[in-house]
Amino acid sequence: MKGINVIHDTGRLLKIAARQLTKNFDKFAQKYDLTATQMSIIDHLGRTNNEVLQRDLELEFNIKRSTATLILQRMEKKNLVTRTTAYSDARQKAVRLTEKGKKLVKTVINYMTYQQNLLEKNFTKSEIQIFEKILKYYGREKIL
Numbered sequence: 001m002k003g004i005n006v007i008h009d010t011g012r013l014l015k016i017a018a019r020q021l022t023k024n025f026d027k028f029a030q031k032y033d034l035t036a037t038q039m040s041i042i043d044h045l046g047r048t049n050n051e052v053l054q055r056d057l058e059l060e061f062n063i064k065r066s067t068a069t070l071i072l073q074r075m076e077k078k079n080l081v082t083r084t085t086a087y088s089d090a091r092q093k094a095v096r097l098t099e100k101g102k103k104l105v106k107t108v109i110n111y112m113t114y115q116q117n118l119l120e121k122n123f124t125k126s127e128i129q130i131f132e133k134i135l136k137y138y139g140r141e142k143i144l
Helices: 010-029 036-047 054-061 065-077 099-122 127-139
Strands: 082-083 093-097
Touching: 010 036, 010 127, 036 054, 036 065, 036 093, 036 099, 054 065, 054 093, 054 127, 093 099, 099 127
Parallel strands: none
Antiparallel strands: 082 093
């Protein structure tokens, strides 16, 4: 309409989409007594052959040290991961999947792959590239 300012509300739409995606992940994860975040950590650890430091998980998931510690402690209680002194740096904690955690890797990766395939089915490669560029923009620190 002429004379009316159209407000683009990308941030709000992104927040709504992120919430819905998390709800979907949580619903799937709940079947395995996991949270969406725990599932994402299992996915990350399962795809990594090297030693993974807690610090690396903090950076990967953009979470504070205290939050990572709490999540990993809960995962330790469920016997999904162990945290030990890192070989590469004795000041750091290395995070590894337990046998129980390793048994969930295939299920989690299959779910993540399924979600990616749904995205690729509904959007072109160039649309996904643009979307990922936008997500990386919003994922940067301290956008004011």
